[in-house]
Amino acid sequence: MLNVLVVEDSPTMRQLIGFAIKRIPGSRVIEATDGVDALKKLSSEKIDIILADINMPIMDGLKLVSLVRNNPSYKSIPIIMITTEGAEEDKNKALAIGANAYLTKPIQTQELMKLVNSFIS
Amino acid sequence: MEKDSNITRKVDEFLQIFKRGEEFTKDLIKENERLRFRIAELEESIEKTGSEGRIRLYEDRIKLLEDEINSILDRYKKAEEENKDFAAKYVDVEAENNMLANLYVASYQLHSTLDFNEVLRVVMEIIINLVGAEKFAIFLMDDKTNELLPAASEGLSLNEMPKVKMGEGTIGRVAKEGVSHFTENMTDTATSGINAANPFVCIPLKIKEHVIGVISIYSLFMQKTSFSNIDYELFNLLAGHAATAIFSSRLYTQSERKLTTIQSFLDLLKEKPRR
Numbered sequence: 001m002l003n004v005l006v007v008e009d010s011p012t013m014r015q016l017i018g019f020a021i022k023r024i025p026g027s028r029v030i031e032a033t034d035g036v037d038a039l040k041k042l043s044s045e046k047i048d049i050i051l052a053d054i055n056m057p058i059m060d061g062l063k064l065v066s067l068v069r070n071n072p073s074y075k076s077i078p079i080i081m082i083t084t085e086g087a088e089e090d091k092n093k094a095l096a097i098g099a100n101a102y103l104t105k106p107i108q109t110q111e112l113m114k115l116v117n118s119f120i121s
Numbered sequence: 122m123e124k125d126s127n128i129t130r131k132v133d134e135f136l137q138i139f140k141r142g143e144e145f146t147k148d149l150i151k152e153n154e155r156l157r158f159r160i161a162e163l164e165e166s167i168e169k170t171g172s173e174g175r176i177r178l179y180e181d182r183i184k185l186l187e188d189e190i191n192s193i194l195d196r197y198k199k200a201e202e203e204n205k206d207f208a209a210k211y212v213d214v215e216a217e218n219n220m221l222a223n224l225y226v227a228s229y230q231l232h233s234t235l236d237f238n239e240v241l242r243v244v245m246e247i248i249i250n251l252v253g254a255e256k257f258a259i260f261l262m263d264d265k266t267n268e269l270l271p272a273a274s275e276g277l278s279l280n281e282m283p284k285v286k287m288g289e290g291t292i293g294r295v296a297k298e299g300v301s302h303f304t305e306n307m308t309d310t311a312t313s314g315i316n317a318a319n320p321f322v323c324i325p326l327k328i329k330e331h332v333i334g335v336i337s338i339y340s341l342f343m344q345k346t347s348f349s350n351i352d353y354e355l356f357n358l359l360a361g362h363a364a365t366a367i368f369s370s371r372l373y374t375q376s377e378r379k380l381t382t383i384q385s386f387l388d389l390l391k392e393k394p395r396r
Contacts, residue, residue: 011233012246016226084249086344104344106253109222110215 002027002120003045007038007052007064008082013105017051017082020109024116035059039067042074049119051112054083054094062097069098078119082107220351223251224358231366235373240366241273244336247359249275252352253345254322254338256315258282260292261326261334261367269296269335277339283317295323296332301356303348315339324356326364333364 004021006029008014018029030045032038034056041047050068054061061081068074080101081094091102101115230243241259248254256276260269269292271282288297295302304321320337327333336359 010246010250012226012230012243013250015229016222016251019222019226084253084255084342086342105250105342106345109219 003030003048004028004116005030005032005038005041005045005047005050005052007032007035007050007056007061009033009053009056013053013082016107016109017112020107020112021051021116023109024113024120035061035064035067038064042068047074047077049116050077050079051082051116052079054081054085054090062094065094065099066097080112080115080119082112216351220354223351224354227251227355227358228362231362235370237367237370237374240363240370244359244363244367245273245275247355247363248336248338251355252338253342254340255342256339257320258317258337258339259326259334260285260296260337262296262332269293272334277315277317281317285318290318291320291323292318292335292337295325296335299325299327299330299332301325301360322356324360326367327360328364328368333368336363 002024004027006014006017006021008017008031014031014033018031021027021029030041030047032041035052036059038050038052039059050064052061052064061083065079065081068077068079075098078100079098080103081099082103082105083090083094084105085091086104094102100119103112103115227247230247231240234240234243244259245257248257254275256274258274258277258279259272260282261272262268263270267287269285269287271279271284273279274282285292285296287293291302302320302323317337317339320339322336322338324336324338325332326335
């Protein structure tokens, strides 16, 4: 079973990402609405990969990535950032703090699946 | 004397036998030579016919293998073409799948609530996340003044958005005619700055032929350079479904408010006789 944690404040995006992820055989989507909610889910579930938005209320995606990377229990979990920011500096910033990959909105479901699959294999 | 003649006769007989033996040996030698010559001839001929046969055999095998290779190459080409065809179909199916997923999610979210503000939030989420718009506004028709009033905006201050009269400018024209407006060259708009009255995309929100508002888009995210089929499908969906969702949620909110007022009034009436 592949547990994918989708951290997004937008219900529309959570549903769309969930749609794409569920097409990967043996996958299960766990939803979180912000960084704090994501940390709760991380402590209660075994997560294999994290898909996180950058702009979120309470705790944003960048803060979440740095907390995950500094926690020995979660630091090896691959993280894919999904965001509206398309600038190279935003991308570099996310990758510098420990994100493994970066996707910009509007997302293409096949592109997302391909990326997730690359981390599974 | 008789003994001598006997010896002579025996000698003659021996000589004759010897001569016959000699002739026989000569014949044997000749025959032997002839046979050896014949064997050599036959060997040569066998050798000749053997290598020619083998060459013919090899040539036949080569031809057979060449035919087989050509046939395999033909099949490979056909399979490759079929493969390309399947790959193209797969890409189309994936694109279609992506489009259907987007449309399903948009439609599902639009009709998931009867709260007016929530519906506006969902419409904005769709425009940001699924279309990829950076700056846009939603105008709703005020039936009393026949004006389009800004109801929500993203990337722009709502206070800066103008009120638009029916038929006035791009927004007014789209509201009046009920036909979507798309600017051909999106980069021109991006570089020339934002004019709130003239968006580069303007979608009427219609319930049948009745326009209840418009969505005006002023700029897209930097990574979004053009519209795809899915965007036009989303615009079509928004034109119809966002309109009904906004209209019904507004009616519901109004009826809830009226219900609360009536209920308060009834409570007041009930309380009066007690005094």
